[in-house]
Amino acid sequence: MNKIQIGLGTAAIGRPVYINIKKEKSAAFTLDVFRQRGIDILDAAYAQGIRYFDTAPGYGMAEEMLKDWAINSGKRDIEIATKWGYTYVANFDPNAVVHEIKEHSIEKLNEQWEISQGLLPFLTTYQIHSATFESGVLKNKKVLHRLAELKNEHGLQMGLSTSGSNQVEVLKEAMDIEVDGTALFTVFQVTYNVFEQSLATVADEIARTNIKLVIKEALANGRVFPNEKFQSYTTAYTHMNGLATKYNVGVDAVALRFCMDSIPAFRVLSGAANKLHLSDNLKVNQFTLKDEDVAILRELAVDSDFYWKQRKELAWN
Numbered sequence: 253m254n255k256i257q258i259g260l261g262t263a264a265i266g267r268p269v270y271i272n273i274k275k276e277k278s279a280a281f282t283l284d285v286f287r288q289r290g291i292d293i294l295d296a297a298y299a300q301g302i303r304y305f306d307t308a309p310g311y312g313m314a315e316e317m318l319k320d321w322a323i324n325s326g327k328r329d330i331e332i333a334t335k336w337g338y339t340y341v342a343n344f345d346p347n348a349v350v351h352e353i354k355e356h357s358i359e360k361l362n363e364q365w366e367i368s369q370g371l372l373p374f375l376t377t378y379q380i381h382s383a384t385f386e387s388g389v390l391k392n393k394k395v396l397h398r399l400a401e402l403k404n405e406h407g408l409q410m411g412l413s414t415s416g417s418n419q420v421e422v423l424k425e426a427m428d429i430e431v432d433g434t435a436l437f438t439v440f441q442v443t444y445n446v447f448e449q450s451l452a453t454v455a456d457e458i459a460r461t462n463i464k465l466v467i468k469e470a471l472a473n474g475r476v477f478p479n480e481k482f483q484s485y486t487t488a489y490t491h492m493n494g495l496a497t498k499y500n501v502g503v504d505a506v507a508l509r510f511c512m513d514s515i516p517a518f519r520v521l522s523g524a525a526n527k528l529h530l531s532d533n534l535k536v537n538q539f540t541l542k543d544e545d546v547a548i549l550r551e552l553a554v555d556s557d558f559y560w561k562q563r564k565e566l567a568w569n
């Protein structure tokens with residue numbers, strides 16, 4: 253078992269609200285307390301073996317927090333992945349209506365790189381944040397050439413993240429993109445979990461290239477936890493609870509472990525926003541799923557269109 257296969261996603265520790273299923277209301281928000289809590293989670297993650305950290309300018313203060321923490325703590329053995337393409341605009345107002353604005357232009361790339369390059373030398377991976385056909389980014393020659401230039405100049409892994417029911421089509425197009433005869437992308441950050449398994453159809457093909465798969469939303473934004481609002485998952489909840497009991501861990505560890513044991517993933521991101529959830533998530537390191545249990549979990553997949561329609565309806569909280 254590879255302890256460091258889990259990475260920490262910093263979306264939920266960089267801004268006060270995020271897309272998820274929260275059962276309890278958040279306490280009153282203060283910037284200093286929030287920031288300190290984020291740093292405590294980074295410390296706890298490192299202490300428990302995590303060395304891969306994923307961030308983005310769209311995650312509020314996360315990128316800057318991670319940079320300061322990496323420099324001040326003197327850690328030498330961490331890897332940071334960031335992205336470009338979303339600007340955080342909510343100014344830490346939990347009641348903001350708009351939280352982020354997407355823009356995949358060469359101007360936005362250059363503007364955000366100016367800041368994100370401050371993560372060097374910890375920065376190993378630079379990704380287009382949520383590449384889609386609609387944004388035109390995969391056909392934007394100026395952007396692709398600039399990414400190739402940054403990749404060569406700084407020895408970066410160049411990547412993209414995807415979301416939506418056509419993730420696999422986006423990945424297939426991205427796999428074929430070359431600049432000056434060399435494949436551009438070597439990291440794909442993709443949503444994959446017990447409910448949304450479309451990635452499995454291309455995971456082996458991707459594994460035969462030198463592209464690394466990083467898994468996000470492994471807990472389906474919290475939908476893997478039994479919740480009466482999601483009646484269609486009632487049978488899934490029974491199976492997952494059964495496995496959690498069998499392996500003596502929580503449902504979260506079963507769901508994360510599924511991502512590690514069912515496809516060749518390079519990293520699986522934990523999105524934990526508190527230390528308790530982080531420790532629960534890291535129980536993935538105590539076991540592996542038996543083949544017959546992976547088979548049970550494979551059966552829980554739902555239609556991708558259904559999954560992403562439901563994902564769009566989740567609130568920021």
Ligand SMILES: NC(=O)c1ccc[n+]([C@@H]2O[C@H](COP(=O)([O-])OP(=O)(O)OC[C@H]3O[C@@H](n4cnc5c(N)ncnc54)[C@H](OP(=O)(O)O)[C@@H]3O)[C@@H](O)[C@H]2O)c1
Binds near residue numbers: 413467471
């Ligand atoms: N590139 C992209 O477009 C993109 C999109 C989404 C995510 N990401 C990356 O992926 C990372 C992980 O994704 P994610 O955070 O969205 O999704 P996730 O891992 O699927 O879900 C996190 C949710 O699970 C809950 N949770 C975790 N452990 C728990 C436990 N032990 N008990 C109860 N609830 C628990 C969290 O609740 P609390 O919030 O209450 O802790 C949160 O609601 C992000 O931080 C980010 O780095 C990237």
